[in-house]
Amino acid sequence: MQLNGGQALIKALEMEGVEVIFGLPGGAILPVYDPIIDSPIRHILVRHEQGAGHMAEGYAHVTGKPGVAMVTSGPGATNIVTPLANAFMDSVPMVCITGQVPSAAIGSDAFQEADITGITQSVTKHNFLVTSAQDIPRVIREAFHIATTGRPGPVLVDIPKDMVDPNHPNSAMEWYWPTDAEVAAGLPGYKPTVTGHPRKIKEAAELILAAERPVIYAGGGILKARAAESLRELAELLDLPVVTTLMARGAFPDDHRLCLGMPGMHGNYTAIMSMQESDLLIALGSRFDDRVTGRQADFAPLAKVIHADIDPAELGKVRTPDVPIVGDCDKIITELVAAVRALLDGGAARPDLTSWWSTLSGWQERYPLAYEPQQEGEGLKPQAIIEALCDAAPEDCIVASGVGQHQMWASQFWKFRHPYTWVNSGGLGTMGFSVPAAIGAKVGHPERMVWAIDGDGCFQMTAQELVTAAAERIPVKIAILNNAYLGMVRQWQEMFYDERYSEVYLSPDLPDYVKWAEAMGCVAFRVEHPDDVAAVIEKANAIDDRPVVVEFRTDVAEKVFPMVPAGQSNSDVRVAPFQVRPAGDEAGEAQQ
Amino acid sequence: MSTVRHHTLSVLVENRAGVLARVVNLFSRRAYNIYSLAVAPTDDERFSRITIVVDVESAPLEQIVKQLNKLINVVKITELDPRAAVERELLLATVNASVAERPQVAELTRIFEGKIVAVSNEALTVSLEGHPNKIDDFEDLLRPFGIVQLQRTGRVALPKLDREPTRLTPVSSTGTRAS
Numbered sequence: 001m002q003l004n005g006g007q008a009l010i011k012a013l014e015m016e017g018v019e020v021i022f023g024l025p026g027g028a029i030l031p032v033y034d035p036i037i038d039s040p041i042r043h044i045l046v047r048h049e050q051g052a053g054h055m056a057e058g059y060a061h062v063t064g065k066p067g068v069a070m071v072t073s074g075p076g077a078t079n080i081v082t083p084l085a086n087a088f089m090d091s092v093p094m095v096c097i098t099g100q101v102p103s104a105a106i107g108s109d110a111f112q113e114a115d116i117t118g119i120t121q122s123v124t125k126h127n128f129l130v131t132s133a134q135d136i137p138r139v140i141r142e143a144f145h146i147a148t149t150g151r152p153g154p155v156l157v158d159i160p161k162d163m164v165d166p167n168h169p170n171s172a173m174e175w176y177w178p179t180d181a182e183v184a185a186g187l188p189g190y191k192p193t194v195t196g197h198p199r200k201i202k203e204a205a206e207l208i209l210a211a212e213r214p215v216i217y218a219g220g221g222i223l224k225a226r227a228a229e230s231l232r233e234l235a236e237l238l239d240l241p242v243v244t245t246l247m248a249r250g251a252f253p254d255d256h257r258l259c260l261g262m263p264g265m266h267g268n269y270t271a272i273m274s275m276q277e278s279d280l281l282i283a284l285g286s287r288f289d290d291r292v293t294g295r296q297a298d299f300a301p302l303a304k305v306i307h308a309d310i311d312p313a314e315l316g317k318v319r320t321p322d323v324p325i326v327g328d329c330d331k332i333i334t335e336l337v338a339a340v341r342a343l344l345d346g347g348a349a350r351p352d353l354t355s356w357w358s359t360l361s362g363w364q365e366r367y368p369l370a371y372e373p374q375q376e377g378e379g380l381k382p383q384a385i386i387e388a389l390c391d392a393a394p395e396d397c398i399v400a401s402g403v404g405q406h407q408m409w410a411s412q413f414w415k416f417r418h419p420y421t422w423v424n425s426g427g428l429g430t431m432g433f434s435v436p437a438a439i440g441a442k443v444g445h446p447e448r449m450v451w452a453i454d455g456d457g458c459f460q461m462t463a464q465e466l467v468t469a470a471a472e473r474i475p476v477k478i479a480i481l482n483n484a485y486l487g488m489v490r491q492w493q494e495m496f497y498d499e500r501y502s503e504v505y506l507s508p509d510l511p512d513y514v515k516w517a518e519a520m521g522c523v524a525f526r527v528e529h530p531d532d533v534a535a536v537i538e539k540a541n542a543i544d545d546r547p548v549v550v551e552f553r554t555d556v557a558e559k560v561f562p563m564v565p566a567g568q569s570n571s572d573v574r575v576a577p578f579q580v581r582p583a584g585d586e587a588g589e590a591q592q
Numbered sequence: 593m594s595t596v597r598h599h600t601l602s603v604l605v606e607n608r609a610g611v612l613a614r615v616v617n618l619f620s621r622r623a624y625n626i627y628s629l630a631v632a633p634t635d636d637e638r639f640s641r642i643t644i645v646v647d648v649e650s651a652p653l654e655q656i657v658k659q660l661n662k663l664i665n666v667v668k669i670t671e672l673d674p675r676a677a678v679e680r681e682l683l684l685a686t687v688n689a690s691v692a693e694r695p696q697v698a699e700l701t702r703i704f705e706g707k708i709v710a711v712s713n714e715a716l717t718v719s720l721e722g723h724p725n726k727i728d729d730f731e732d733l734l735r736p737f738g739i740v741q742l743q744r745t746g747r748v749a750l751p752k753l754d755r756e757p758t759r760l761t762p763v764s765s766t767g768t769r770a771s
Contacts, residue, residue: 121614122621126664129610146664189606189667313658 004171005133006164009097010035012140015177018068020044020059020443022052026072027112029099031164031171044443044472049076051436051465053083057092058440061423062398064226066093066147067440073099074112077158078119082430084154085123089427090247091224093152095143096124103131103160103170117158125153133163133173141178142186150192151311152224192310196327196335204282204306204323205339208238209348211280211304213356216240217263217292220247220426221285221309225329228252228419231284234337239353241360243271245286247426250416260360261369264292265564266408269367270360272562272573275300277359283307285329288318289427298569308332367575369412371558374530379555382406382481385533386413389451389479392537396421397449400438402458403429405487408560410453432461438476439469449477449541456482456506456513463516469547470521476547477540478517483554484508491559508553517549524549598627599653600677600749603642603660604668607633611665615642622659624651628746639667643748672749679749681724683731684709686717688738697737704730715740 003011009032013021020042025033036043046052049071056067071080077098087094101110117127126146128139136159143155162170178186208214222231228251235242235258242252243263252259263271275281281303286292293299296318307314307321308329315324325332344350371383386409390397399414400423401407407424416422423441425433438452459480469476486504493501517524523543525536527550540548561576605611612631619626625647633640646656657669672679689697690713697716701708706720720730724747731742 117610118613121617131609187664190664311662313655313662316652317655 001175003173003175004031004164004166005136005159005173006031006166006171007035008133008136008173008175009140009159009164010039010041011175012137012177013041013068014039015137016140016144017065019065021068021070022046022055022059022440023070024049024052024072024076026076026099028073028101028161029070029076029097029159029164030072031161031166032070032097032099032159044468044474046436046468047464048462049079050082050432051439051462051468053080053094053096054086054430054433054436054462055440055443055465056094056096057083057087057090057433058400058423058437059444060087060092060094060440061437062420062441063444064420065444066095066144066152068095068097070097071099072112073101073116073161074114076112077114077116081120081123082428084120084156086425086428086430086433087154088123088125090425091152091220092154093147094154095140095147096154096156098156098158100129100158100160102162102165102168104162106160116156120156123154124156125151127156128158130157130159130163133171136163136173137176138178138182138186141183145183146187146190150190151221151309193312193326194310194328194331196308196325196332198335200323200325201332201335201339204308204325204336205343207280207304207306207323208240208282208336208340209343209351211351212353213274213278213302213359214238214240214280214282214351214353215260215274215278216242217245217275217281217283217286218242218248218251219245219284219286221329222248222251223285223419225285225310225331226419227285227330227333230330230333230337232256234333234340237337237340238351239357240282241274241357243267243274244416245289245292245426246411246424248286249411249414249422250419253417254415255417260364262411264289265294265566266412266560266562267292268369268412269562269573269575270363272564272570273363274360275303276570278303281305283309283321284333285309287314293318294564294570295568298571367562367579370576370579372576372578374555378557379483379553380527380530380533382409382483382552382554382558383413384530385479385481385552385554386410386453388533388537389453390414392534392541393451394449397451398423398438398441398445400424400434400441400450400452402434402452402454403431404455404458405483405491405558405560406453406455406458406481408488409481412560414453431458434458435462435476435478436465438478439465439474442469442474442476446474452476452478454478454480455487456480456484456508457486459513460506460511463520466517466520466522466547466549473545474547475544477543478522478547478549480513480549480551481554482508482513482551483556483558485556488560494557494559495563496565513549513551517551520547522547522549524551526551526553528553597647597649598645599648600672600674600679600747601644601646601657601660602670602672602749603644603666604634604670605640605642605663606665606667607638607640608665611640612642614663614665615644615660618659618663619656622651622656624656625649628744630746630748643746645747670751672751676752677749678752679723679747680721681727681747682719682721682745683727683742684717684719685731685734685742686710686715686740687734688714688740689716690714693737697734700730700733706730
């Protein structure tokens with residue numbers, strides 16, 4: 001069958017099972033937009049290419065399928081670099097197709113030319129520059145294979161215009177669809193290790209049974225491997241406590257008796273200290289990120305480490321594991337459960353964790369996540385708003401967040417009961433992530449409620465995508481926690497820069513968020529009094545035909561606690577000032 | 593150069609446009625140092641071999657190898673232990689040599705079994721192919737004459753035939769071997 005390259009591209013995407021493309025056309029990609037009209041694939045027209053990238057990420061986070069974005073050359077392509085970097089850091093499967101100037105013009109500084117494969121080399125898992133229309137089906141298959149297998153990640157495919165332009169002879173191609181074997185043969189250097197080494201798994205099982213203070217350190221890899229069920233089986237088998245990193249919120253239910261919640265810079269006291277005092281860290285799909293470890297030399301000083309990850313380069317990158325296991329987390333955990341069972345059946349003693357759990361419960365009781373009630377004259381408590389949103393939402397509600405204080409409060413105070421209900425930017429920390437990510441999530445799961453919890457600073461970065469949401473009838477809900485500041489930066493300036501506030505004030509009224517949201521086709525509310533919070537949330541939840549924006553006027557001075565100041569040891573975690581016990585108290589280990 | 597700080601990696605890559613850039617970019621982005629680098633297609637035109645001498649004080653060798661392995665176009669990486677590899681390098685140097693000094697430079701070149709490739713009234717251009725240590729010595733001995741220009745190729749290496757090619761061996765005490 002003779003096709004042109006543009007038709008072949010769209011057909012290849014259909015063959016890959018793509019349901020939706022987030023994109024924005026332009027000169028170089030223009031010929032590809034013609035066959036889209038006749039394709040069953042839904043195209044969502046974004047207002048800025050960054051939005052397309054984050055939507056594809058949000059879609060991928062909640063569905064597990066690769067998100068697809070398509071943009072034009074030059075500025076279209078450079079505008080999507082941030083989402084690619086974000087997806088690379090958070091291992092999000094994504095395929096990005098960029099138009100490129102005609103092959104004869106490459107290198108000539110042509111109009112809207114940018115060396116996007118060069119630019120994105122270090123922020124993609126791989127990228128391709130198509131040099132023949134005949135290669136398009138093979139390259140697309142390879143791109144999806146690379147994006148979705150091993151450690152997932154973004155793959156970019158750059159296609160010169162002449163390869164897809166039906167009026168150009170270079171676009172002629174004979175359709176084919178490569179077999180799995182042909183894809184493997186085309187990628188001689190790509191063979192991810194999936195199955196963990198049996199000897200290492202046995203060693204891990206023995207270490208677990210010998211540990212007195214074990215902690216499962218569950219990372220985003222649990223979700224990527226769809227290993228939430230097996231994780232739960234492992235934890236319940238021996239009553240092992242579980243911490244879930246920012247990327248793993250929801251991978252283990254927050255209301256489970258074994259769940260300690262989030263560790264790290266703004267984790268809760270028990271999760272942080274459990275790792276500091278642990279004698280065995282069972283790191284599953286986590287990467288010892290600096291936001292988790294604090295000062296690395298002081299991190300979990302007493303612990304042996306089992307580290308399982310599909311990316312061999314993560315093992316030993318930060319912390320030398322005692323037992324490294326390369327492979328797919330779900331397979332490894334399943335094998336680990338079997339190995340532990342075999343040892344128990346063989347007469348090995350079950351570890352007695354009674355004393356460890358009593359230590360953990362003591363910390364939980366003494367230092368719960370908490371905040372002080374709102375005082376007269378103060379703004380709303382952001383934590384209370386998140387609790388109210390969570391209480392009013394169905395259990396399977398999806399929450400997306402931007403980056404900053406609101407993100408930490410959302411992670412702390414939302415109760416995650418199911419995997420794939422939390423969408424956020426962990427590694428790169430991309431402000432403006434939440435609005436487009438929430439839209440992508442809603443497209444992936446139109447039957448579920450999707451809330452974006454956003455800050456006023458973040459909202460101003462990508463809010464224009466609410467026009468996309470309104471036009472495409474994607475009824476997401478946005479909660480803006482408006483404290484009129486770049487709140488996290490303000491918090492650092494207050495705590496570490498003698499309250500010298502430099503370039504962090506944003507104003508509560510400029511822009512007028514309600515008018516702005518309405519102008520973008522959304523229903524909008526403003527909440528200033530605590531008595532109105534529940535009622536407005538109820539109203540917002542009832543709207544299901546348009547996007548809704550609710551602006552909450554929050555307390556300017558509220559800070560995120562606990563906090564491990566950057567570069568310090570996790571053992572120096574600071575709890576909220578009102579939780580600090582006087583010196584000499586047995587709880588004096590928590591410092592102000 | 594000391595052989596303690598430097599390790600030679602023989603990296604088999606797909607012979608495609610841009611692959612060298614990916615390898616070099618990786619070193620730059622992860623703050624690893626390249627000491628020398630040589631690249632050319634192999635007998636199988638689908639592949640090229642890059643011989644990279646890395647400075648392992650900038651990062652544990654094992655982490656460099658693992659990150660390189662993540663590049664899709666990298667097919668195979670072998671660390672070449674100097675004791676189990678043949679290593680060669682080529683040097684071209686133009687040195688000041690008046691008519692009076694010319695015999696000394698010529699003699700030095702002859703001792704090292706190098707070649708004189710060009711002669712003028714004030715200078716000589718010499719070439720030497722050999723083990724990198726030998727090239728180092730030659731370069732040191734040429735220096736007093738005054739080196740006008742010098743170019744070395746960087747080393748290329750292959751495993752010795754009389755032994756099994758060494759497998760990837762972590763050299764850093766902080767690294768761990770992946771299973």
